Amino acid sequence: MKILLSLLLVLCFFCSCTEYKKEKQSSEKGGDPGKVVRKRQGSADTIAYGTFSNPAEEVEPVTVEKDTIIDAGYSFEESIAGTKASQSIIDQLELFEVFYLSVDGKIHQGQILSNRKIAEDIREIFRFMRESGFVVEKVVPVVRYGWNDSLSMDDNNSYSFCYRDITYSKHATGMAIDINPRFNPIRWKTENRPNQPQGAVLDTTINGTLYPGHPVVEEFRKFGFRWGHSFTKFYDDHHFEKR
Numbered sequence: 688m689k690i691l692l693s694l695l696l697v698l699c700f701f702c703s704c705t706e707y708k709k710e711k712q713s714s715e716k717g718g719d720p721g722k723v724v725r726k727r728q729g730s731a732d733t734i735a736y737g738t739f740s741n742p743a744e745e746v747e748p749v750t751v752e753k754d755t756i757i758d759a760g761y762s763f764e765e766s767i768a769g770t771k772a773s774q775s776i777i778d779q780l781e782l783f784e785v786f787y788l789s790v791d792g793k794i795h796q797g798q799i800l801s802n803r804k805i806a807e808d809i810r811e812i813f814r815f816m817r818e819s820g821f822v823v824e825k826v827v828p829v830v831r832y833g834w835n836d837s838l839s840m841d842d843n844n845s846y847s848f849c850y851r852d853i854t855y856s857k858h859a860t861g862m863a864i865d866i867n868p869r870f871n872p873i874r875w876k877t878e879n880r881p882n883q884p885q886g887a888v889l890d891t892t893i894n895g896t897l898y899p900g901h902p903v904v905e906e907f908r909k910f911g912f913r914w915g916h917s918f919t920k921f922y923d924d925h926h927f928e929k930r
């Protein structure tokens with residue numbers, strides 16, 4: 688009986704060893720797909736930099752990795768601090784995170800404060816821009832610039848809500864968004880006035896710059912946005928708005 692028990696014990700030990708070896712081999716071959724996928728999401732190296740392709744239909748959500756650079760991390764209260772907008776406008780706003788490929792070739796996380804009517808559109812358009820390798824330098828609520836649009840434009844910052852004269856600008860209700868203003872400056876059509884931001888020059892060979900027929904322009908159009916390129920007095924190439 689003792690011999691039989693000992694034999695059984697040896698057999699059990701042998702079996703568990705074999706299972707352990709199998710597990711080890713599978714993990715050495717990269718058998719943990721979760722890890723591989725997470726690494727791919729966090730790495731900007733895998734994004735076709737500067738080329739445009741239609742992103743795959745099914746794209747997994749991007750998650751914050753330790754190498755994701757955080758450009759903005761405001762609470763809602765912080766993001767509206769000091770605005771002169773009325774409570775009825777503030778009640779229409781939503782603050783949300785977006786991920787983008789920045790000029791350093793790395794994935795950054797920023798925040799958009801916009802009207803909630805266009806929040807889902809903007810999230811989708813940022814997914815498109817990221818997956819097609821379109822560069823967005825930074826996305827920070829304009830509160831960081833003291834609600835000063837010129838300072839924000841100077842810094843090539845992309846943003847949506849900024850309270851101004853409501854009859855003048857869709858930004859006042861968060862129904863407009865500017866993308867890379869320094870790469871896509873305001874250029875006057877007939878008047879001889881300087882580009883805005885000052886000193887900015889349009890160079891469509893730079894990734895992050897828009898032009899008629901550009902895939903990002905077409906994507907905005909698909910979601911029903913009007914492009915500032917068609918404004919009467921100037922080309923406002925960084926500006927998209929929705930009614």
Ligand SMILES: [Zn+2]
Pocket residue numbers: 858863864865925926927
């Ligand atoms: Zn604008």
